[in-house]
Amino acid sequence: MIAKHFFEGGPYFMFPIFIMWLVVIFLAAKIAINYFSEKRNIEKLKRINTIILFSGSITFLFGIFGQIIGFFQILDVIEREGKVAQCLIAGGLKVTLLSVIYGFALLLVSSIVWFIYRNLLKK
Numbered sequence: 001m002i003a004k005h006f007f008e009g010g011p012y013f014m015f016p017i018f019i020m021w022l023v024v025i026f027l028a029a030k031i032a033i034n035y036f037s038e039k040r041n042i043e044k045l046k047r048i049n050t051i052i053l054f055s056g057s058i059t060f061l062f063g064i065f066g067q068i069i070g071f072f073q074i075l076d077v078i079e080r081e082g083k084v085a086q087c088l089i090a091g092g093l094k095v096t097l098l099s100v101i102y103g104f105a106l107l108l109v110s111s112i113v114w115f116i117y118r119n120l121l122k123k
Helices: 002-008 011-035 042-081 086-120
Strands: none
Touching (some): 011 042, 042 086
16 A cells, blocks of 8 residues: 555655655664663764654655645646546545655654653653
8 A cells, every 4th residue: 555655646755755754763763772772872862863853844844845736736737627527636636645644644653752762861
């Protein structure tokens, strides 16, 4: 299903979003591993934690940007063709929401991870 959404939502917007998912997962694992090591640097872990939240926020904004571009394309087709079936408009709107949904999901995950690690690193 993710691969279907990747191509349906447009690889120009979905590829960076999926890359950011991998970055957030990697950074979250890096904090967890380094937190339990003997040579942990709390300040470095706090910076990485901030990067996690920033990555989620940027990804959500990038998804909204993709949706705006999609809306523009939908309106361009409606203007060019005149009468367009409602099912085609609904399908186009559904496609524009894919990048926003994946970006928002990453924002939620990164916010939860940030909050947990923030409280864990408060020493």
